[in-house]
Each structure stands twice: as C-alpha cells, then as structure tokens.
Amino acid sequence: MSAVGAAQWEPGRLAPDVAGRRGLRGLWVVLGRHRLPFVLSAVAGVFTRGLGAATLVLGAVLLGTALEGGSGREVVGWGVAAAAAVLLRAVALWLEAHLSHELAYRILAEVRMWLFDAFVRLAPGRRGRHRSGDDVSAAMDDSQAMEMFYAHSLLYAVVAAILSPMVVIVLFVVDPVSGVIVLFGAAVAGIGPLLLRRANHRDGHELRSALARLNADVVDIVDGLAEVTALPGGNQLVQRLVGSGHRTARLQARQSARAALEQGLAYAASAITLVAVVGWQLLGRDSPGPVAVLVVVALTLATFDPLHTLLAATKVWGVTTAAADRVFDLLEQPAAVPDAGTAGRGDLDPDRGLEIRGVRFSYPGSATPALDGVDLEIRPGETVALVGHSGAGKSTLAHLVARMSDPDDGTILVGGIEITALAQRELHRAVVTVPQDVLLMHDTLAANLRLGRPELADEVLADIVTTVGLDSVVERLPSGLDTVVGDRGARLSGGERQRVALARALVRAPAVLVVDEGTSMLDALSEQELRASMAEGAAGRATLLIAHRLSTVVAADRVVVLERGRVVATGKHPELLAGSATYRHLVLDQWRGLQELLPRD
Numbered sequence: 001m002s003a004v005g006a007a008q009w010e011p012g013r014l015a016p017d018v019a020g021r022r023g024l025r026g027l028w029v030v031l032g033r034h035r036l037p038f039v040l041s042a043v044a045g046v047f048t049r050g051l052g053a054a055t056l057v058l059g060a061v062l063l064g065t066a067l068e069g070g071s072g073r074e075v076v077g078w079g080v081a082a083a084a085a086v087l088l089r090a091v092a093l094w095l096e097a098h099l100s101h102e103l104a105y106r107i108l109a110e111v112r113m114w115l116f117d118a119f120v121r122l123a124p125g126r127r128g129r130h131r132s133g134d135d136v137s138a139a140m141d142d143s144q145a146m147e148m149f150y151a152h153s154l155l156y157a158v159v160a161a162i163l164s165p166m167v168v169i170v171l172f173v174v175d176p177v178s179g180v181i182v183l184f185g186a187a188v189a190g191i192g193p194l195l196l197r198r199a200n201h202r203d204g205h206e207l208r209s210a211l212a213r214l215n216a217d218v219v220d221i222v223d224g225l226a227e228v229t230a231l232p233g234g235n236q237l238v239q240r241l242v243g244s245g246h247r248t249a250r251l252q253a254r255q256s257a258r259a260a261l262e263q264g265l266a267y268a269a270s271a272i273t274l275v276a277v278v279g280w281q282l283l284g285r286d287s288p289g290p291v292a293v294l295v296v297v298a299l300t301l302a303t304f305d306p307l308h309t310l311l312a313a314t315k316v317w318g319v320t321t322a323a324a325d326r327v328f329d330l331l332e333q334p335a336a337v338p339d340a341g342t343a344g345r346g347d348l349d350p351d352r353g354l355e356i357r358g359v360r361f362s363y364p365g366s367a368t369p370a371l372d373g374v375d376l377e378i379r380p381g382e383t384v385a386l387v388g389h390s391g392a393g394k395s396t397l398a399h400l401v402a403r404m405s406d407p408d409d410g411t412i413l414v415g416g417i418e419i420t421a422l423a424q425r426e427l428h429r430a431v432v433t434v435p436q437d438v439l440l441m442h443d444t445l446a447a448n449l450r451l452g453r454p455e456l457a458d459e460v461l462a463d464i465v466t467t468v469g470l471d472s473v474v475e476r477l478p479s480g481l482d483t484v485v486g487d488r489g490a491r492l493s494g495g496e497r498q499r500v501a502l503a504r505a506l507v508r509a510p511a512v513l514v515v516d517e518g519t520s521m522l523d524a525l526s527e528q529e530l531r532a533s534m535a536e537g538a539a540g541r542a543t544l545l546i547a548h549r550l551s552t553v554v555a556a557d558r559v560v561v562l563e564r565g566r567v568v569a570t571g572k573h574p575e576l577l578a579g580s581a582t583y584r585h586l587v588l589d590q591w592r593g594l595q596e597l598l599p600r601d
C-alpha cells in the first residue's frame, strides 16, 4: 500500500506551525519533512527539461549535419544520440510525474487530516458562526488547489530557475551576442507576471472567496432541497445561487484575461527573441554554418521552454496561495474550548452524577445572559426533566454540559471532576447528547449504532436495540441490522431515526446522558415507549432531559423549571403544579394546545 493510503489520523498531533506564515511561505512550511522527495522530483524535473533541451540541440545538429552534407555515419550517430535523449527524457518524465504527484497527494492527504482535526477541535462553539459549505470548500477545493502547487508550480519554478540559466550559459559559450539577446528576451517575458502579480494575488483571493460562497450556497440548497422545491418559483435561495454563480464566472473571466495577457506577452517576447536571434545569425554573423545556426535556435527555444511551463503554472499562483491561506486560517484558529484537561474516565466517581454550580453564560454580543446562575445536581440513576418557555436557556445548558462552550462563571462537574479537567476525548465518552436531528451515515444500521464503539459485542447491541424499541424495525428491514439505511438514514422514519439516536447514545454507556427531546421527538416515540426506553437507558447514569411533553415530565424523577436563565422551581409534577406559577403556565399552555384539537361541543 502506498504511504498516502497508510496515513493514520492522530488528532491534534499533525498540523505544522504555520503561525503568521501565509502564501508561499506557508506552503513552504507544509512541504516540511517532504523536502527530500521534493528534491528528488526536482532532480527528475531538471533531467526531463534538460533532456528536452538536449533533444532539441541534437536534432538541430542532426539536421545541420545533413544540410552540410555530413557523412552517413555522422548523421546516423547524431540520430541515435537524439533518439536516446528522447527515450531517456520519457523515463525522466515518468519519474518526475510519479515522484511529484506521489508527493503532492501525500501532502494533500495530510492537509485534509489537519483540516478534519481542526473541524473536530473547532466544533465546540462553532455553531451558528460558520457555513458548512465553506468548510466543505476548504476540505475539498482549497486543499485540492494546493496539489497544483506541490505537483507542478513549485517544481516548475525550481526547474526553470536551474535550467534556463544553464542553457543561457551554454548559449553564451556558443554565441555571446545571441546569449545577450535571449537574456534580454527572457527578462521581457517575465515582466508581465511581475507587473501583474498584485492583480494575480487580488484575483486569486476574490475568486477563492467567491467559489467558497458558491459552494456554501450549493450545500444550503442541496441540504434543503425538499423545502427549496416547495417554495414558489424563482425563490430567493435559487436566485442567490445564480448570483453567486455569475459573480464567480465574472472573476474567473477576469483571471483568465489577466493570465492570457501574461502568456501573450511572454510568447510575443520569445517569438521576437527568436526572430532577432535568427536575424543575427543570418545577417550579423560571419557566415555561420547550418549546424551553428540551428544549435543557437535550439538553445533559444530550450531557454524559453521551462519559462513558458512556469508561466502556465504561476498564472493561478494567486488562487493557489489564496486557497492555502484559507486552509491555514482554519488550522490556526484557536478552539473555543481549550483541550487542556488530563483526567480520564477512571477518575470519575461513580456515586456522583452531574453537578452544575452557579453557571452563568452569555452568547457573544448578547446583552442579556442566556443562563444566570444555574445550580442543578443529578445523581446517578436519576432523570431530571428541564422545562421552560422557549428561550429560557434549556438548550444552552445542554450545550454547556457537553462542553460546546465554557461558562463565563461557575463550574460543571461529571463524576466529581470538573469537565474542563477532563480530556476532551474522555469528556465525549462521559457525556453523550442525543440530539434532535441525528446524523446518520450512508452505512448499515449496525455501523450507525456502533459509531461510538465499533468493538461493541453483538449481544449487547441487540439488548440496546430492544431497549429503545428498534427490534421490530430491525425485523422489518430486508437485511436486519446489516441493512444500509441510505443517505442520512432516508430508509428510516423520523421516529426510527430518533430511536437510533437514543440507541447510539446508550451504546457508549455514558455517565451523563443529555436528551434533547425537542419538537421532532414529539411524534417519534410513543409515550410509553419513551418512558420505558428512558427508564432503562437511564439506569446507573444521570439523565438530563430537555422536555417538551407533559408525559415525559410526569415520568421524570424530578422536574426543574427554568425561566430567563434561572432555576425558578424544582420538584415533582404535583408539587410544582401547586407551587410554581411558571410550571402551571407551561402545563396550561400545553393543555390548551391539546384542547384546541378536540371538537368544540
């Protein structure tokens, strides 16, 4: 297996230090420990272009010798030498392409791992601040654009920097005047990219941003395809996509026009140089023979060949560096919650569940706190239902317990250990959230259930499947647990997906289970099923249930009422009905909602 395929993801250990380094400097840092393979591919590249130049010169000598009436032996000799150069060049070209692409794809695989690592590290606190399409763009398009740099641009730059001066030196030896003409022509050819380098840089950055926005718009639309198609014709989302597409096309056209100008200038410079060199050979020099003329022409072409290849690669230099900068920006972003803890699962006290002490939290830019001094304790085996009006802070508390953000004030302990003292990996084992919208992979049901614990024994998995009432679903599926559930679990109903979410959480046997019952779960599990599943699932662990239905609330061991970020009442359902006005309102609101569904008479 190649090294590209064998790479292993080691969270947090891979990314190079690109602090403050952007553009070419950052790309150079990434090359890091791959410098030897790069040098090897550059050597192969010099041989490829060098043998190309040799082929041209040998061809010129062959033709010149034939024109000068050289002997058959001489002509055949030069012919054999030219053919050998062609063959050797083919081998060198293969080697160069193989080495440079192997290197580029290896770096690409690494960059993607660093990015995925960054996504994982940055996931907490990232909600609502980034568009997923932008991340997709960084992981796929931006990193892919970097491949161009390592497989082509950098290599061509190095080869041109080594080979073109070497050929010019040979030309100086053969005919100094032609050497001067070619040197001048090469300098003129390089003026275009030099003068337009700021435009190249600006176009590249604008184009990459536009492409990322287009990508994000496409992801938005594909994600919400069902809603988009149901919207009246010409809806704004599609309109926005069309707008992004046009803007991108305009920028691409501008970039192509600039690149065409650079290349046009370079080709004009090389053509004029060639004419000047030939003119000098025929008119200025004292009757040089055909061999001398053709060799000088061949050397002139050989000087410009690597330069043209380099120009073709550097015309997208701006886009490449812009793409790399977007990747580096992501790699450099600090995590919202630092992963500095060292405590593990073994340090947790099994007799202590979840303890929330004096927690305050405000969202950035928000004037009022979402949580304003919350105290709450849930013992192992206990289920606490958190209720409150919309915006009371229930989901925020769940986010803090899962350490998606850190509180501004106060502490949260799991098993007697502050969650900031737990290593993130351990925390994710100890606290598991059942989200409202579960992410299902296009894989078998069993693989989806085992996501957090691939090694889980079949019998334990079967027990959990029964606990959450998925057994009847498994029986109905054509291949049982081995049935592929489709894209995002398309083969399952919303309710079945919710059960998978609950089962997946139980598979991980967490110390703290946070269930966001949400509105999507309302119809997902029937009342008794939910109660039974929750009761079995809650055994031995602290369960925080963000409750929306009365039945779950009634079944909970304790109900905590949240209002404007504060706990305003705690107790069992009957006590709260008698003692908490907020709770009574919540119950009455739900009751009125139900009443409206009944016939009036």
Ligand SMILES: Nc1ncnc2c1ncn2[C@@H]1O[C@H](COP(=O)(O)OP(=O)(O)OP(=O)(O)O)[C@@H](O)[C@H]1O
Binding pocket: 127, 128, 363, 364, 366, 370, 388, 389, 390, 391, 392, 393, 394, 395, 396, 397
């Ligand atoms: N990402 C965010 N950025 C800024 N403010 C937010 C964010 N998420 C929530 N809020 C605000 O924080 C407060 C608490 O919101 P939260 O989502 O915790 O309420 P909730 O009780 O879960 O509501 P619901 O029952 O409607 O889900 C609200 O005022 C809300 O507008």
